[in-house]
Amino acid sequence: MKRKILILLAALILLVAAGVWQQLMDRGEGKEPPEGAIQVAKKAQGKVGTVSSNDTYVLSKIISGEARGESYIGQVAVGAVIVNRVKNPNFPNTVYGVVFEPGAFDAVSDGQYYRPPAASAVKAARAAINGWDPTGGAIYYWNPATATSRWIWSRPIIARIGRHVFAR
Amino acid sequence: MEKRWTLRYWLLPGLLTLALIGVGVWGYQESRLRQELQNRAESQYQKAYHELTWHLDNISGQLAQALVSSSKEQTVLTLATVWRQVFAAQSNLGGLPLAYVPLSKTEKFLSDTSEVANALLAQTARGQATLQEENSKVLEELYHRSKTLGEELSKMQAKILSCQLSWTQVEVASIAGGEELEDNTILDGFKLMEQKIEEYPEINLNEDFSPVEPEPKKMRGKEEIGQQKALQIALDWWFGIPGAHQARISYEGVGDIPTYGVEIAPLREDEGGPVYVDISKLDGAVIWAMKEKTSENSKLSLSEGEEKGREFLARHNLEDIVAVKAQKEDNTAVYTFVPRQGEVLLYPDQIKLQVSLEDGEITGYEGTPYYMYNRPRELSAPKLTESEIREIVSSRLSIELVRPALIVNTWGKEVLTWEVRGKFFEEQFAIFYDANSGIEENITRITPSPQFTFEVAS
Numbered sequence: 001m002k003r004k005i006l007i008l009l010a011a012l013i014l015l016v017a018a019g020v021w022q023q024l025m026d027r028g029e030g031k032e033p034p035e036g037a038i039q040v041a042k043k044a045q046g047k048v049g050t051v052s053s054n055d056t057y058v059l060s061k062i063i064s065g066e067a068r069g070e071s072y073i074g075q076v077a078v079g080a081v082i083v084n085r086v087k088n089p090n091f092p093n094t095v096y097g098v099v100f101e102p103g104a105f106d107a108v109s110d111g112q113y114y115r116p117p118a119a120s121a122v123k124a125a126r127a128a129i130n131g132w133d134p135t136g137g138a139i140y141y142w143n144p145a146t147a148t149s150r151w152i153w154s155r156p157i158i159a160r161i162g163r164h165v166f167a168r
Numbered sequence: 169m170e171k172r173w174t175l176r177y178w179l180l181p182g183l184l185t186l187a188l189i190g191v192g193v194w195g196y197q198e199s200r201l202r203q204e205l206q207n208r209a210e211s212q213y214q215k216a217y218h219e220l221t222w223h224l225d226n227i228s229g230q231l232a233q234a235l236v237s238s239s240k241e242q243t244v245l246t247l248a249t250v251w252r253q254v255f256a257a258q259s260n261l262g263g264l265p266l267a268y269v270p271l272s273k274t275e276k277f278l279s280d281t282s283e284v285a286n287a288l289l290a291q292t293a294r295g296q297a298t299l300q301e302e303n304s305k306v307l308e309e310l311y312h313r314s315k316t317l318g319e320e321l322s323k324m325q326a327k328i329l330s331c332q333l334s335w336t337q338v339e340v341a342s343i344a345g346g347e348e349l350e351d352n353t354i355l356d357g358f359k360l361m362e363q364k365i366e367e368y369p370e371i372n373l374n375e376d377f378s379p380v381e382p383e384p385k386k387m388r389g390k391e392e393i394g395q396q397k398a399l400q401i402a403l404d405w406w407f408g409i410p411g412a413h414q415a416r417i418s419y420e421g422v423g424d425i426p427t428y429g430v431e432i433a434p435l436r437e438d439e440g441g442p443v444y445v446d447i448s449k450l451d452g453a454v455i456w457a458m459k460e461k462t463s464e465n466s467k468l469s470l471s472e473g474e475e476k477g478r479e480f481l482a483r484h485n486l487e488d489i490v491a492v493k494a495q496k497e498d499n500t501a502v503y504t505f506v507p508r509q510g511e512v513l514l515y516p517d518q519i520k521l522q523v524s525l526e527d528g529e530i531t532g533y534e535g536t537p538y539y540m541y542n543r544p545r546e547l548s549a550p551k552l553t554e555s556e557i558r559e560i561v562s563s564r565l566s567i568e569l570v571r572p573a574l575i576v577n578t579w580g581k582e583v584l585t586w587e588v589r590g591k592f593f594e595e596q597f598a599i600f601y602d603a604n605s606g607i608e609e610n611i612t613r614i615t616p617s618p619q620f621t622f623e624v625a626s
Contacts, residue, residue, distance in 0.1 A: 053617050056497075064625070072460035073418075073429070073444045089279030090272055092262040102213075102265035103339070116625045122498070123460055130502050130520055131534045132458055134446065136423020149268045158423045168423075 053129075055095040057117075059083075060125035062099050064117035065107025067124075067164075074162035075121055077135045079128025081166065084139050091139070135159045138166035206336045213264060213335035217328065220260035221321040223253045227281065228314035234299070235307055243299060244292050251285040254278050265339055269358050273365045274317060280371055281310050290578075309371055316368075320361035327353060393452040395428060401452050402430035402445035408483060411435075421446070425539070427455055448539070454484075457533045463499035463526035470494050473501040476528035477521040481505065486519070497619065499525050507538070509545060513573040516582065517542040545574060547584055550603030557586040560606050565590040565597065575600050577609045585609055 059079050067078040085091035085098045092098050100108060107113045117125075135141070140155050141164045147153075155167035227250055234246040258278050261271070284306055288299065299307070327333060331353070338352050393401075399415040407413060418431035425448050432443040441460035448455055468476070474491050481489055486505075490513060493504040505519045522532030554570050561567060565588070573587040585600040600610040 057622060072441055073431075073458070076458065089282075090275035092259070097259070097262050101262050101267055104267040116623045119462065119624045120460055122624055123462075123500075126497060126500070126502070127458055127522070127532055130522075130532075131536065132456055132520075132532060133536070134419075134421070134429065134444070134456075136421040136425060136427065138423070151268055151270060159419055159421045159429075161419050161429075 056122075056125045056129050058095050058099055059129060060117040060122040061113050061115075062105060062107060063124050063128075064115070064121035065112035066105060067121070067162075068112075068118070070162045070164070072120055072124060073134050074164065075124035076127045076132055077138075077159070077161045077164065077166060078141060079125050080133035080135050081138050081141050083128050083131075084133065084135075084137060088139055134161060135166040138168060140167045141165065206340070209339075210334055210336045214328075216260045216263035217335070218325065220257055220264070221318070221325050223257040223260065224314060224318040224321055227253045227257065228311055228318050231281075231307055231311040231314060235304055235311065240292060244289065247285045247289050247292070251282060251289065254282040254285065258282070265335060266355075266358060269355055269362075271358060271362050273362055277310070277313050277317065277365060280373060281314070283373060284310060306371065306373070309368075313365060313368055316364050317361060320357065320364055324354070324357035324361075327357070390450070392426075392449045393447075397452060398428040398447045398449075399430055401447055401454070402432065402457075405454050405484070406432065406443055406445055406457060418444070420449075425455060425536075426450065453539055454533070455536055455539055458522070459531045461500075461524055461529065461531045463524040466496075466499045466525040468523075468525045468528055470496055470501055470525075473523040473525050473528065474503055477501075477503050477505070477523050477530065480521065480530045480533075481519070489519070492518075493614070495616065496525065500531065501525055502532075507542065509547060509574075511572055512545075512547055512584065513571065513587065514542070514545070515573055515575045545582070547574070550584060550586065552586065552601075552603055552606055554586065557588065557601055557606070560601060560608075561588050561590070561599070565592055565599070572603060573600065575610060583609055589614070 059082060062082065063075050063079045067075045070078070082095060082098050086093060086095055092101060099105065099113075103109065105113070136158055138158055140152060142149070142152050143163050144165055145163070152167075157165050157167045159166040230246050230250045230253065234243055234250065237243045237246060258275075261275070261278070284303075288303060288307075291303075333354055335354065338354060395417050398417065403410065403413060403415050413432050413435060415430050415432045417428050419429040421427040421429060427446045427448050430445045430447055432445065434440060434442060440462070443457065443459045445457040446455040447453070474494060477491070478489070481487075486507065488508045489505045490508060491503050492506050492513070492515075493502075495502045501523045503521045503523065505521060506513045506515055507517050507519075508514065517538045519538045520532070520534040521530060523529070524531055550572060557570060558567065567588055567590045569587075569589040571587050573585050574582055575585055575587075577583045583600075584603045586603050588599045588601065590597060590599075594615065595613060596615045598612045598614050599608060600612075601607065602609050
């Protein structure tokens with residue numbers, strides 16, 4: 001009986017020690033990307049998309065993260081807002097600058113951006129970058145159910161598509 | 169007996185203590201990791217902020233320098249520096265977590281300054297000796313604004329440095345609270361700066377500095393068409409022959425062109441997704457249309473796809489039209505078509521089409537520029553002939569094509585030009601020469617970008 005308990009105790013101590021050890025090792029060797037672009041590039045099997053510019057790829061990823069579950073037109077609309085921002089003098093001049101503006105998009109903050117894009121988002125990005133704009137020139141959009149900014153409501157709304165409202 | 173009892177007695181507390189220590193170590197590691205990442209983010213923000221302050225100080229200095237300079241050399245160098253500093257300041261501002269702080273006037277100041285510096289550089293390059301009186305006035309106005317912005321930023325900088333204000337703490341608090349912070353020294357500082365700049369009157373940049381918006385064609389209708397009419401137009405336009413498809417208005421746009429967004433549901437599964445057609449409320453014209461379609465393979469070549477596009481446009485009375493760009497991605501081709509007036513290509517009136525190369529189905533039509541600008545132009549015969557233009561073109565460009573074209577130049581004006589397309593090593597260019605003066609109005613790189621593939625979520 002005594003030996004059994006001792007063995008159990010030793011096993012538990014080992015387990016905890018292993019857990020702590022792993023944590024320590026993780027810090028040293030934590031160079032493996034969590035769930036992101038680098039891995040995506042590595043495994044090329046399965047469904048693939050083709051684009052002729054990195055802009056379209058980045059755009060498809062942000063659309064995928066921001067407009068998951070939206071209709072096709074709702075996805076194009078989100079892409080069009082980003083394209084409109086790039087053209088607007090009050091926003092950064094590249095797709096990258098607009099997408100990675102700190103705090104500008106929830107999908108970038110919460111990490112959804114780093115997943116592979118949905119196939120429909122790639123098509124939506126291609127349409128948006130080529131000028132299709134269902135919003136008629138919007139540079140803001142938000143989901144009225146989850147938006148936390150009060151300031152955003154001061155923008156003039158020009159379209160409602162799916163769950164999002166679009167504004168200038 | 170006694171001993172066994174003691175061991176049993178201490179077993180559970182012992183295990184719990186061990187678990188607690190384990191969790192404690194883990195938690196400590198986690199919080200240290202988070203702190204380290206937070207510090208790294210903080211340093212990015214600090215760098216962006218301090219550089220922004222530094223650049224603004226330089227911008228006001230350089231603007232003043234341009235005003236006191238009396239030589240062309242110094243003016244050009246100074247303006248180029250202003251332009252570069254503004255670019256850097258814009259990038260710094262874009263790197264700060266101020267996405268929901270209204271800073272439109274500050275951003276407007278930066279883009280105005282950039283435009284003015286660029287325009288004056290172009291003027292000086294064209295041979296103007298020094299700044300003219302009215303240009304100096306604009307620079308002076310920009311100077312006062314930059315001074316105000318710079319002062320506010322420096323005041324804030326002093327506070328950030330002396331009170332150890334942290335950008336990431338603002339962010340952490342806002343993430344934890346689930347909303348923006350209303351009361352924060354840094355954000356307040358930026359809001360105050362925006363207010364200060366708002367007190368200045370708006371600078372109206374005339375066409376010397378800022379491109380004029382091309383004048384849109386007068387809209388044709390006066391009364392709005394009804395919803396029923398819009399549905400009918402959309403169905404007829406997309407399908408040609410009336411069928412059993414049902415359409416509904418899925419949204420209304422109130423942007424530059426008020427529109428009805430018509431959604432046509434598919435009848436059968438193999439039709440794919442719904443078709444969207446955007447119809448202008450005022451004259452019932454189709455602005456754009458699109459449909460989601462997955463093309464599994466390419467049975468058609470790019471030129472066969474172009475033919476399908478042409479047939480589609482011809483059905484909508486767009487006959488005399490030239491494809492100026494074709495691009496293939498994911499078995500789908502995107503074509504840019506430009507209508508012609510006589511021999512002259514009308515670049516401002518372009519139409520884009522997406523065509524599936526699997527079966528030639530049209531999956532997108534984008535005619536906003538065509539709707540806005542297409543009209544008969546008064547075009548005089550070009551003063552320079554094609555062979556005269558070939559003389560002007562750089563000998564480094566191997567010419568592939570020369571044709572007359574109407575373009576919108578950098579300043580937003582329509583100019584009749586000769587378009588020259590050619591190659592230089594791997595690069596392809598379209599160069600536009602004013603058909604009357606021979607001035608090189610625009611050089612556009614049209615080298616197709618390399619394609620690459622990536623995984624998509626299924």
